[in-house]
Amino acid sequence: MEQVYLNNQITPAEKASISIHDTGILHGVGLFETMRSYSGKVFRLRDHLDRLFYSAEKLDIAITQPRTEIEQATEKLLQANNLKDARIRLTLTRGNIRQLLEDENDQPQSTLFITASALTAYPEEYYKNGILTVLANYKQNPNDPLTGHKTINYFNRLIALHEARKKNAGEALWFTPANRLAEACMSNVFLVVDDKLVTPKLDTPVLPGITRQAVIQLAEKEGLEVQQREVLVNDIMSASEMLLTNSIMEIMPAKQFEAHVIGTGTPGEIFKLLSEKYRQAVARECFE
Numbered sequence: 001m002e003q004v005y006l007n008n009q010i011t012p013a014e015k016a017s018i019s020i021h022d023t024g025i026l027h028g029v030g031l032f033e034t035m036r037s038y039s040g041k042v043f044r045l046r047d048h049l050d051r052l053f054y055s056a057e058k059l060d061i062a063i064t065q066p067r068t069e070i071e072q073a074t075e076k077l078l079q080a081n082n083l084k085d086a087r088i089r090l091t092l093t094r095g096n097i098r099q100l101l102e103d104e105n106d107q108p109q110s111t112l113f114i115t116a117s118a119l120t121a122y123p124e125e126y127y128k129n130g131i132l133t134v135l136a137n138y139k140q141n142p143n144d145p146l147t148g149h150k151t152i153n154y155f156n157r158l159i160a161l162h163e164a165r166k167k168n169a170g171e172a173l174w175f176t177p178a179n180r181l182a183e184a185c186m187s188n189v190f191l192v193v194d195d196k197l198v199t200p201k202l203d204t205p206v207l208p209g210i211t212r213q214a215v216i217q218l219a220e221k222e223g224l225e226v227q228q229r230e231v232l233v234n235d236i237m238s239a240s241e242m243l244l245t246n247s248i249m250e251i252m253p254a255k256q257f258e259a260h261v262i263g264t265g266t267p268g269e270i271f272k273l274l275s276e277k278y279r280q281a282v283a284r285e286c287f288e
Contacts, residue, residue, distance in 0.1 A: 006113040010077060016113065023095060023096075029061070029152075030092055034089055035087075044214065053067065062110050085119045090114045091112070092112050131244075131254050132169040136163075140174040180204055188244070192243075197216075197225065197270065199212065211247050215274055218274055219274060243271055250275070255267075
C-alpha cells in the first residue's frame, strides 16, 4: 500500500486529500522539487531544500513545516514504501485560500506533500547514442517573476515537451526574446566549446539546477574550464558536445539540435568523464 507524506504525517495514498480551495489547484501557486534516491538516501537533499526555501521566501510562500521535519519525512517515506532507488516529488502550496483570506494576521497552514515511487530510468540507448533536441516554439521571459524558480505552473513546459516528442525529440531548448539560450523544458544545458564547458548564466535567467551545480563542481575539480555566460545559437553550432542535466536523468548527451549534428553525433569524452565522476559522487554521498 503506497504511503505519502501530507502536512506532518505519513498516511496511505488513498486516504490523503487536499482542499478544493487549495491555492495550488485554483491558481497554480506552489513550488516543487523532484529528487532521486540511491540506496535509500536522497542525493543532495540539502541543496534541494535550500532551493525550495529560497524560492518560497522570494515568492512569499510560507513553509509551516520545520526543515528538519521535511528531511526526516523524506527518509521515513522511503522506508514506509520500502524503496531504495526512487523518484521523490515534494510539492508545496500556499494552502487553503479561504484560510488565507480569513487569517490575514496569522500564518495559515501551507500544504506540503511528498510522494515516492520506484525509479523508472530513462532508456539506456539515450545515454549510449544521445538524444535529439529541437527549438521550443516559446520564449523564456526574463521579466516573468516565476522564471528561475521551480514552480508547479509547468503547463507551458509540458506543451513544449509534447510538441518536441511529436518530432521524436527528447527535449526542446528555450531561448530568451534576445535569442540567448536559457534551458530545456526539464533540464539545464551544457555545451563543450573549444574544450571548455559552457552553460547559460543564472541571471539569463535559468533554474539553478541541483545537478547543474554538481556538474559544475565536478568539472572544476577535474581541471575543466567552466564558463557561465551568455550562450547563442552559434555556440550550439560550434559545440563538440551538448549535455542535459536534471536529478532523474543525471547527465544525458544530445546528439543533434534540429537538423544540426552536435560534434560527431555520438557521446563525447567530456560526457563520459563527467558521468563517471557523477556516479562516483553519488557513491560517496549515498552509499558510504
